[in-house]
Amino acid sequence: MPLDERIITEAILETYCAKFKSCLDLDTAVVGGGPSGLVAAMLLAREGFNVALYERKLSLGGGMWGGGMTWNVIVVQKESLRLLTDVGVPVTRFRDGYYTADAPTAASTLAAAACQAGVKVFNCVSVEDVVLREVDGAKRVTGLVLNSSAVELAGLHVDPLVVGARYVIEATGHAVEVLKTLVRKNDVELLTPSGGIEGEQSLWAEVAETNTLRNTREVFPGLYVAGMAANASFGSYRMGPIFGGMLLSGEKAAREIAGRLRDRHEHA
Known part of the structure; x- marks a missing residue:
C-alpha cells in the first residue's frame, strides 16, 4: 500500500491532541524528567492517577x-536498589553499600517504565509559570502554564497554554525553576525556614543523600519538591553522581501525594 504523507501527519496530529486533551485536568503534573521525576510519575501512574510529565x-x-x-x-x-531492579535495570555490587549501573541503561529503562505505567510524557515543553487560586482562603498552585521549548529558546512572544493539576512536583534539579518563578512573581511565603528559597550548598554526598529524602515535601500548597530541587529549596548540599537519594525522593513524593489524592477522592 502506498504511503500518504497527509495521513502520517493526521495520525500524529490527532494522537498528540488526544493525549494533550486527556491532561487538561491532572491528578499530578511532574516538571522535570530526571530520576526523581520519573520515579514519582511512574509510581503515581501505577496507582491509576492521571499523571503527566513535562x-x-x-x-x-x-x-x-x-x-x-x-x-x-x-x-x-543498597536501600534504593529495588527501584532500579524492579524495572529491570542490571546493577553490580562494587563493594559493601555501593552498587553501580550503566547510566544510559538506567535512564532509558526508567523512562520506558514510566511511559508503560501510563505517564503521559510531553518533551520539548517548558513550564513558564504556575496557576494560582484562592482555595479555602489561601493561595494554592492549581496548574501549570506551558509553552514550546523552541519558543522559549528563540525568545519569541507566543502565548502559552494551561493545564490544571491537583498537585505539582517540582523536579527541575539544581535550577528549581518552577519555585523561583512562583516566588519572583507573587508575594508568597514558602514552607521553608526563611519562607524563601534557601539555596543549594556545595557537595557533601553523605549529608546530601540523607537530606534529599528529608527535604522531599510540600514547599507551597499544591507544590512538592523532589530530587535536587528539594535540597535547593530547603538549603542542603549537592551529592554528585550517586542517585539513591534521587530515586527514593521520587518514591516519597509519590507516596505522600497518592495518600492525599486517595483521601480527597474518598471525601469528594
Missing part, C-alpha cells in the same frame, strides 16, 4: 545520562 529537553533522564564527568556509570546505595 520535560524541557528532547530526552528524559536528566543528569543521569552522563554519570560522573561524562563517564556514564552511576552509583546507588
Whole structure:
C-alpha cells in the first residue's frame, strides 16, 4: 500500500491532541524528567492517577545520562536498589553499600517504565509559570502554564497554554525553576525556614543523600519538591553522581501525594 504523507501527519496530529486533551485536568503534573521525576510519575501512574510529565529537553533522564564527568556509570546505595531492579535495570555490587549501573541503561529503562505505567510524557515543553487560586482562603498552585521549548529558546512572544493539576512536583534539579518563578512573581511565603528559597550548598554526598529524602515535601500548597530541587529549596548540599537519594525522593513524593489524592477522592 502506498504511503500518504497527509495521513502520517493526521495520525500524529490527532494522537498528540488526544493525549494533550486527556491532561487538561491532572491528578499530578511532574516538571522535570530526571530520576526523581520519573520515579514519582511512574509510581503515581501505577496507582491509576492521571499523571503527566513535562520535560524541557528532547530526552528524559536528566543528569543521569552522563554519570560522573561524562563517564556514564552511576552509583546507588543498597536501600534504593529495588527501584532500579524492579524495572529491570542490571546493577553490580562494587563493594559493601555501593552498587553501580550503566547510566544510559538506567535512564532509558526508567523512562520506558514510566511511559508503560501510563505517564503521559510531553518533551520539548517548558513550564513558564504556575496557576494560582484562592482555595479555602489561601493561595494554592492549581496548574501549570506551558509553552514550546523552541519558543522559549528563540525568545519569541507566543502565548502559552494551561493545564490544571491537583498537585505539582517540582523536579527541575539544581535550577528549581518552577519555585523561583512562583516566588519572583507573587508575594508568597514558602514552607521553608526563611519562607524563601534557601539555596543549594556545595557537595557533601553523605549529608546530601540523607537530606534529599528529608527535604522531599510540600514547599507551597499544591507544590512538592523532589530530587535536587528539594535540597535547593530547603538549603542542603549537592551529592554528585550517586542517585539513591534521587530515586527514593521520587518514591516519597509519590507516596505522600497518592495518600492525599486517595483521601480527597474518598471525601469528594
